[in-house]
Amino acid sequence: xxxxxxxxWLRWRESFRHRxxxxxxxxxxxxxxxAEQDAVRRxxxxxxxxxxxxxxxxxxxxxxxxxxxxxxxDFLRDSRHGVRLLRRSPLFTAAAIVSxxxxxxxxTAIFTLIDAVLLRMMPxxxxxxxxxxxxxxxxxxxxxxxxxxRCFTDMFAHSSLGRRDIIFDExxxxxxxxxxxxxxxxxxxxxxFAGRTFDSDIDRSPTAVAVISHxxxxxxxxxxxxxxxxxxxxxxxxxxxxxxxxxxFTGVVPGKLAEITLPLSMAGxxxxxxxxxxxxxxxxxxxxxxxxxxxxxxxAQAEVATIYSRMIHTEAEQQKGNEFQRRKILAQRMxxxxxxxxxxxxxxxxxxxxxxxxxxxxxILLIACVNLANLLLGRATTRRREIAVxxxxxAGRGRVLRQMLxxxxxxxxxAGILGVLLAWWSANALVTMMSNGGEPIALSLxxxxxxxxxxxxxxxxxxxxxxxxxAIQVTRHGIQPALAEARSGxxxxxxxxxxxxxxxxxxxxxxGAGLFGSTLLRLYSLETGFHRDDxxxxxxxxxxxxxxxxxxxxxxxxxxxxxxxxxxxxxEMSPLSYKGWEMGARVEGYTYGPNEDMHVHVNFxxxxxxxxxxxxxxQGREFNERDTAASPKVVVVNEAFARxxxxxxxxxxxxxxxxxxxxxxxxxxxxxxxxxxLRGEIPAAVYVDAVQANRPPSGVYIVxxxxxxxxxxxxxxxxxxxxRATDVRTLDEDLSRSILRExxxxxxxxxxxxLSLILVSVGVYGVMAFQVARRQKEIGIRMALGAxxxxxxxxxxxxxxxxxxxxxxxxxxxxxxxxxxxxxxxxGVAPTDPVTFAGAxxxxxxxxxxxxxxxxxxxxxxxxxxxxxxx
Amino acid sequence: MPNEQKAGVLQGTxxxxxLQTVATLGPLxxxxxxxxIEHVSGGAIQLNMGSLYPGLxxxxxxxxxxxxxxxxETNRRARYYSITAAGRRQLQTEKTEWARMTAxxxxxxxxxxx
Numbered sequence: 008x009x010x011x012x013x014x015x016w017l018r019w020r021e022s023f024r025h026r027x028x029x030x031x032x033x034x035x036x037x038x039x040x041x042a043e044q045d046a047v048r049r050x051x052x053x054x055x056x057x058x059x060x061x062x063x064x065x066x067x068x069x070x071x072x073x074x075x076x077x078x079x080x081d082f083l084r085d086s087r088h089g090v091r092l093l094r095r096s097p098l099f100t101a102a103a104i105v106s107x108x109x110x111x112x113x114x115t116a117i118f119t120l121i122d123a124v125l126l127r128m129m130p131x132x133x134x135x136x137x138x139x140x141x142x143x144x145x146x147x148x149x150x151x152x153x154x155x156x157r158c159f160t161d162m163f164a165h166s167s168l169g170r171r172d173i174i175f176d177e178x179x180x181x182x183x184x185x186x187x188x189x190x191x192x193x194x195x196x197x198x199x200f201a202g203r204t205f206d207s208d209i210d211r212s213p214t215a216v217a218v219i220s221h222x223x224x225x226x227x228x229x230x231x232x233x234x235x236x237x238x239x240x241x242x243x244x245x246x247x248x249x250x251x252x253x254x255x256f257t258g259v260v261p262g263k264l265a266e267i268t269l270p271l272s273m274a275g276x277x278x279x280x281x282x283x284x285x286x287x288x289x290x291x292x293x294x295x296x297x298x299x300x301x302x303x304x305x306x307a308q309a310e311v312a313t314i315y316s317r318m319i320h321t322e323a324e325q326q327k328g329n330e331f332q333r334r335k336i337l338a339q340r341m342x343x344x345x346x347x348x349x350x351x352x353x354x355x356x357x358x359x360x361x362x363x364x365x366x367x368x369x370x371i372l373l374i375a376c377v378n379l380a381n382l383l384l385g386r387a388t389t390r391r392r393e394i395a396v397x398x399x400x401x402a403g404r405g406r407v408l409r410q411m412l413x414x415x416x417x418x419x420x421x422a423g424i425l426g427v428l429l430a431w432w433s434a435n436a437l438v439t440m441m442s443n444g445g446e447p448i449a450l451s452l453x454x455x456x457x458x459x460x461x462x463x464x465x466x467x468x469x470x471x472x473x474x475x476x477x478a479i480q481v482t483r484h485g486i487q488p489a490l491a492e493a494r495s496g497x498x499x500x501x502x503x504x505x506x507x508x509x510x511x512x513x514x515x516x517x518x519g520a521g522l523f524g525s526t527l528l529r530l531y532s533l534e535t536g537f538h539r540d541d542x543x544x545x546x547x548x549x550x551x552x553x554x555x556x557x558x559x560x561x562x563x564x565x566x567x568x569x570x571x572x573x574x575x576x577x578x579e580m581s582p583l584s585y586k587g588w589e590m591g592a593r594v595e596g597y598t599y600g601p602n603e604d605m606h607v608h609v610n611f612x613x614x615x616x617x618x619x620x621x622x623x624x625x626q627g628r629e630f631n632e633r634d635t636a637a638s639p640k641v642v643v644v645n646e647a648f649a650r651x652x653x654x655x656x657x658x659x660x661x662x663x664x665x666x667x668x669x670x671x672x673x674x675x676x677x678x679x680x681x682x683x684x685l686r687g688e689i690p691a692a693v694y695v696d697a698v699q700a701n702r703p704p705s706g707v708y709i710v711x712x713x714x715x716x717x718x719x720x721x722x723x724x725x726x727x728x729x730x731r732a733t734d735v736r737t738l739d740e741d742l743s744r745s746i747l748r749e750x751x752x753x754x755x756x757x758x759x760x761x762l763s764l765i766l767v768s769v770g771v772y773g774v775m776a777f778q779v780a781r782r783q784k785e786i787g788i789r790m791a792l793g794a795x796x797x798x799x800x801x802x803x804x805x806x807x808x809x810x811x812x813x814x815x816x817x818x819x820x821x822x823x824x825x826x827x828x829x830x831x832x833x834x835g836v837a838p839t840d841p842v843t844f845a846g847a848x849x850x851x852x853x854x855x856x857x858x859x860x861x862x863x864x865x866x867x868x869x870x871x872x873x874x875x876x877x878x
Numbered sequence: 879m880p881n882e883q884k885a886g887v888l889q890g891t892x893x894x895x896x897l898q899t900v901a902t903l904g905p906l907x908x909x910x911x912x913x914x915i916e917h918v919s920g921g922a923i924q925l926n927m928g929s930l931y932p933g934l935x936x937x938x939x940x941x942x943x944x945x946x947x948x949x950x951e952t953n954r955r956a957r958y959y960s961i962t963a964a965g966r967r968q969l970q971t972e973k974t975e976w977a978r979m980t981a982x983x984x985x986x987x988x989x990x991x992x
Contacts, residue, residue, distance in 0.1 A: 010940035010941055010942070010964070010968070011940065013939065013940055013941055014936060014939040014940045017939045018939065030947075030957075031931070033955070034907075034908060034931070034956070034957050035927055035931065037907070037908075037909065037954065037955075037956050037957075038907075038908050038909045038912075038927055038931075039927075041907075041909040041910075041913075042909060045913065059924055059926065060926055060927050061926035061927045061928045062927075062928075063927070065928050066926070066927035066928040066931055069928045069929070069931065069932045070931045070932050070935055072932070073932035073935045073936055073939075074935060
């Protein structure tokens with residue numbers, strides 16, 4: 008084996024060198040001479056001896072094939088030849104590489120995201136055996152499951168708290184906190200880098216300790232080992248750091264950093280909410296189990312379903328009086344899902360758009376390949392004679408194919424490298440876009456081996472697509488027709504096919520872009536019911552302030568109102584972009600059906616709320632200073648509420664109540680306002696005065712006025728120096744965050760649609776320019792016989808129109824089938840919107856004819872004499 | 879496949895014969911090697927250049943023989959091949975293997991006849 012290796016190594020090395028075969032020839036000639044001499048000496052026929060020894064040329068060839076690795080050497084020679092050819096036409100080369108790099112880069116970028124969000128497994132032990140619960144569990148339920156389930160070796164629970172302020176020394180600093188069960192690290196199989204993890208009985212006996220992530224250790228402590236043993240305060244409790252998790256582990260929620268994990272048994276105490284641990288229906292924990300060997304996810308599902316149905320029956324029993332609630336509870340299911348790649352959150356929001364984008368970029372790459380195939384075919388056709396000569400001289404067709412392939416490989420390799428760089432940059436840009444001002448999304452986007460393999464694979468496929476097809480086409484006819492300079496009718500058939508394919512794909516992409524674009528526009532221009540300009544939302548961190556509750560809110564509002572530039576200021580619990588708050592309501596004078604859903608949308612607001620948002624008060628009044636905690640309880644409702652409960656009659660003076668004994672009088676009705684993600688029906692809504700709420704609600708401050716961002720800090724400081732604004736954004740920004748998915752799809756599909764249009768124009772131009780050049784003579788004759796330039800132009804355009812029309816037809820047909828799949832991601836526009844379809848078709852036809860017009864005009868301008876003389 | 883196998887066997891035996899020749903007679907040029915093999919085999923094996931020289935090169939690449947330009951008795955330039963230490967060891971193992979194989983095949987053939 009060692010000797011074989013030596014042989015191949017030498018042959019490999021020699022393949023890269025220029026070899027002088029003269030010594031071999033000398034040796035072979037010497038052999039022949041000796042053979043002849045010997046024969047003569049023995050009195051035999053010299054010629055026969057010579058024949059027996061064989062030919063020098065063939066033997067030299069055999070020695071050469073042993074000296075090097077023939078295919079490698081051929082490839083290297085072809086590559087050098089290819090490089091020379093490419094350098095001779097730098098413009099062609101640059102265009103080819105850039106368009107291909109765009110295609111490969113876009114594919115790799117989207118794949119990088121898909122890999123990070125959907126595919127990559129967590130760096131934990133046997134991630135394939137982790138299974139996640141589809142619903143949040145309460146702590147008692149979690150313990151119940153943990154005790155009963157046989158299918159798991161163990162299961163853990165966790166809950167993200169997001170960024171919170173903690174205090175090491177003096178000043179509060181933000182860190183991402185997470186509550187976890189004591190067995191979190193052991194079930195995941197994540198070891199500690201230093202220190203230890205939680206004790207196994209920490210769920211029963213709460214201890215104020217914390218395990219930090221390696222990344223946090225690096226960020227906060229600069230890898231200082233003395234971090235272990237340090238303590239920080241959070242919500243007036245002191246936690247001691249006992250360990251640092253291993254560096255690869257970044258948490259179980261892809262895209263979310265978990266910097267500090269705390270034992271969830273501390274949650275009751277530290278959040279001041281004992282119900283967190285005891286409440287049977289306080290579902291706040293995400294949970295994952297590790298399948299026992301021999302168990303499948305289906306078996307686990309069956310076991311979980313049995314236990315869960317017992318749980319919800321008990322729960323439903325407690326809702327005896329309320330048939331609606333009872334049914335709602337009984338209808339609940341507990342799905343299990345493989346979760347080796349972590350809890351979904353990004354997956355849930357971005358899986359569909361990402362898959363869709365993957366499809367789009369694959370089509371872009373296809374267009375780029377078709378273009379390149381066309382360009383290479385053009386070049387190959389001009390080399391037809393050369394190739395025919397080589398075939399005639401005995402070069403195998405395979406050899407000629409390989410030579411042409413080498414050029415393709417060079418282009419694909421260059422474009423692949425450029426594409427990966429492009430992808431790296433754009434994937435990061437995309438993630439920034441996805442996080443969009445909210446909590447940053449932490450995805451590891453290093454191009455790992457898988458991404459690089461992906462890029463290499465698509466480059467290879469692309470290369471085969473665009474370089475092999477023309478190569479086969481050119482060598483297919485062998486020697487005869489090419490030498491006879493046959494008409495390249497076949498080439499025109501090809502060109503037509505390419506135009507049709509490109510136009511079809513592009514129509515599809517442009518239609519998609521149109522649909523997502525109008526979805527976006529419609530969401531933006533939606534009649535929301537209020538004025539969005541000049542309204543600023545301010546989230547405030549209040550937990551360290553001296554004043555609390557209603558008094559604090561009152562002071563902050565007062566301070567804000569006194570600032571210059573502020574027209575009005577108010578407060579609300581759920582900003583419009585948030586998932587709203589729902590409560591069961593009893594509306595007096597309304598007869599409920601037996602199973603009717605009693606829930607209405609509820610928002611707690613301060614005085615001046617409607618004025619600040621310019622929501623018209625249609626009847627009655629909005630809250631004012633005379634409404635206090637002591638005054639009679641009043642509410643304001645929206646039009647949808649009046650429609651639902653009072654058949655559109657005036658709701659003023661009517662009464663309603665929530666779960667408590669209080670009755671509230673309706674004193675005003677306002678115009679309907681869109682909320683949540685701007686979609687869907689407007690729900691019946693009740694506005695409650697925050698002052699009259701039993702517990703002071705938390706929420707955001709809303710201010711109408713100019714230059715608000717600049718005055719927020721001083722306004723807060725005037726109330727209490729410990730207050731801090733955590734998020735200041737305009738209402739517009741806030742709303743656009745809620746339509747992030749649509750924005751990403753709209754923007755990117757538009758971008759890719761435009762890219763496809765550019766590529767198609769280049770493609771059509773290339774094909775038609777070549778076609779016109781080929782027919783110069785014919786056109787010259789036509790013009791000599793009296794054809795007018797207009798007629799020539801018309802002829803070329805007519806020839807283009809046929810494949811373009813076919814492409815549009817195919818594309819529209821494809822789009823009719825495909826856009827339905829994206830229906831869920833559209834809003835306010837049908838998946839078969841005729842305007843979009845017609846528009847996209849129109850744009851492509853126009854663009855294609857324009858691209859064909861340039862060469863046709865050139866043809867029409869040629870002087871007949873000149874064209875006849877050339878060639 | 880059968881063809882390839884046959885070629886493999888032939889290539890193996892060619893290597894063996896060349897190594898044996900160079901080992902017993904010392905440095906020889908290509909023609910001398912082929913002449914010697916032809917002579918010893920009683921004219922049964924006639925090597926043409928197309929298989930001899932690639933074979934010599936292969937043995938050289940594997941480090942079993944060494945090649946050097948030198949002068950013949952008639953003062954002509956020729957390439958002389960001589961065996962290396964690795965070549966000697968290889969020859970020994972191949973010879974043993976060959977003897978073992980022929981013994982086995984012979985035994986099988988005899989058993990078949992009876």
